[in-house]
Amino acid sequence: MATEIVASRSVPGRTSAALREIAELHARCGIFTQNSTARKMLGRIGWDEQEDLSRARFLDPCVGEGAFIVPAVETLIASLRRTATPLSRETLAGRILGMEIHRPVFRKAREAVGAALVRMGVDEPLASWTRDDWVRNDDFLLRDFQGATFTHVVANPPYLRWGKLPQGLSGTYRACLPGAWTSSDLSVAFIAKMIDLTADGGRLAILSSDRWMHAAHAERFREGSLRKVRIDHVEKVDPREVFDTPVSTYPVIAVLTRADAGDAAPLPAMQVADKSLRAIVEGWMSRFPSIVKAGCEIRVGPALGREAAFVARALDVEEALLSPYLRAREIVGDRLAWEGNRVISVHAPSGGLIDLRRYPRAARHLGRFRQRLEERACVTGDKCAGQWYRTIDRVDPTLWARNKILLPEIFRVPRIALDQGGYVPAHSIYAIFSASWPLPVLRDLLACGVLGVVMDCIAPRIGGGCKRCYKRFLSRLPLPRWDALPEETRQGLVASSAARNRDGFTERIVGVYEVEIDLLWQHATRDWCSSWDR
Numbered sequence: 001m002a003t004e005i006v007a008s009r010s011v012p013g014r015t016s017a018a019l020r021e022i023a024e025l026h027a028r029c030g031i032f033t034q035n036s037t038a039r040k041m042l043g044r045i046g047w048d049e050q051e052d053l054s055r056a057r058f059l060d061p062c063v064g065e066g067a068f069i070v071p072a073v074e075t076l077i078a079s080l081r082r083t084a085t086p087l088s089r090e091t092l093a094g095r096i097l098g099m100e101i102h103r104p105v106f107r108k109a110r111e112a113v114g115a116a117l118v119r120m121g122v123d124e125p126l127a128s129w130t131r132d133d134w135v136r137n138d139d140f141l142l143r144d145f146q147g148a149t150f151t152h153v154v155a156n157p158p159y160l161r162w163g164k165l166p167q168g169l170s171g172t173y174r175a176c177l178p179g180a181w182t183s184s185d186l187s188v189a190f191i192a193k194m195i196d197l198t199a200d201g202g203r204l205a206i207l208s209s210d211r212w213m214h215a216a217h218a219e220r221f222r223e224g225s226l227r228k229v230r231i232d233h234v235e236k237v238d239p240r241e242v243f244d245t246p247v248s249t250y251p252v253i254a255v256l257t258r259a260d261a262g263d264a265a266p267l268p269a270m271q272v273a274d275k276s277l278r279a280i281v282e283g284w285m286s287r288f289p290s291i292v293k294a295g296c297e298i299r300v301g302p303a304l305g306r307e308a309a310f311v312a313r314a315l316d317v318e319e320a321l322l323s324p325y326l327r328a329r330e331i332v333g334d335r336l337a338w339e340g341n342r343v344i345s346v347h348a349p350s351g352g353l354i355d356l357r358r359y360p361r362a363a364r365h366l367g368r369f370r371q372r373l374e375e376r377a378c379v380t381g382d383k384c385a386g387q388w389y390r391t392i393d394r395v396d397p398t399l400w401a402r403n404k405i406l407l408p409e410i411f412r413v414p415r416i417a418l419d420q421g422g423y424v425p426a427h428s429i430y431a432i433f434s435a436s437w438p439l440p441v442l443r444d445l446l447a448c449g450v451l452g453v454v455m456d457c458i459a460p461r462i463g464g465g466c467k468r469c470y471k472r473f474l475s476r477l478p479l480p481r482w483d484a485l486p487e488e489t490r491q492g493l494v495a496s497s498a499a500r501n502r503d504g505f506t507e508r509i510v511g512v513y514e515v516e517i518d519l520l521w522q523h524a525t526r527d528w529c530s531s532w533d534r
């Protein structure tokens, strides 16, 4: 049965401009997989010569030079021989499909597949016919598969932010693909389509950065696509061992099974160190509402897009536009060590951009950065005409003037400080606001070990022993409602927090969370554990 492939909805016409864009795309994302990793991943999804693969169908949506498809071909032929399946066009057609958008690389993969078939003893004419059936120069994202499905799917999908995609391709994808696939990263669109093309019970192995599992901008994809799969295994891998070129991402190999998970949105079982820790955190989660449901609001600092244009210590800009600005390194223990930077707010309270003619000093200052600001992806396109000086997110001084708790997104040991100075935090900092919890008490509760325990259990580890507490993890932190605590507990927490009596405070939290005191101390912030006040 041949794979039914009809013409892509709009493979960008193969004009020279389109080919240039494809070459550009390939140059930005062509990171190839090492052979040992490719073989290991094939084994993980059961593409194994000891299996009966005579009815199986294999898909690699972006073959590159053939890292996965070549060993997949060898495995299939070995398996067919083992089950004494005769090799013919009828038995081979459609068993494997590999796609590659970039023609020069596609040619290499097709040659490599042909050579592998001959090496495996397939006669030349059949090998030549089969490689043409199995390897296609095509755009996976635009291909209409007309209901075809695959039992085994494997990929190291292109990893590229939408802002870095060549404009024509990006426009075509945004016009043709669901919005939830195109709001994050190209790999997310690939993973979503791979999931859709996997047959019920079929298996997928994905080598990619873990951002599709955790990043806030992939939330809609997760809501739509991760319900269709079970996540069997997630393993952090060393980029130097799995790719053939150095990269700065933190990849994982994820193995999934296509199975409807219904409403129980799966949380990837990420590096959860220790089962007893997980049991403790799950116990807290079943007893307490999340921090958000307990009345707290979590926000990330605004993204500016070229921070250097908007932030500095000495800015010759109208005072009305300036607010104090804080970077992650200025959160030192439980204190803020402001270095004196301020940020320009270019949005009016109504939400629109300010008219620079009314702010000549700001106009002069921003004008010096005009060329670099105009190059940003966030201000290209017709809708953004005249908006060259906008920040990606609005810097809203009224919002940030409120008291709040600040903590950096990436940490080895959490740093958590109270902000009573109305700072605008950088994009790498989370802010927690609460009208119900007294903020000094909430800061101490997080610092005394509760945040450390929860993040140790659910937040992904990145390089250098650091953790990354994305908003979706922070938002799940279990916290009792302040007014649900007994009066005596509330008074005790307020008094011990005000007196900086950290032993007393921690003991009260032990009572609330019903946890061993040692576990909290092990996960407390450095300032909490310092001998200064113990």
Ligand SMILES: C[S@@+](CC[C@H](N)C(=O)[O-])C[C@H]1O[C@@H](n2cnc3c(N)ncnc32)[C@H](O)[C@@H]1O
Pocket: 025, 026, 029, 030, 031, 032, 033, 061, 062, 063, 064, 065, 066, 067, 068, 099, 100, 101, 102, 105, 138, 139, 140, 141, 142, 155, 156, 157, 158, 159
């Ligand atoms: C990260 S590389 C991986 C290649 C190969 N699977 C490997 O692991 O060595 C991604 C490949 O996807 C190709 N690619 C990018 N967009 C594509 C698309 N829409 N359809 C098919 N291939 C695409 C790129 O040209 C590149 O060769």
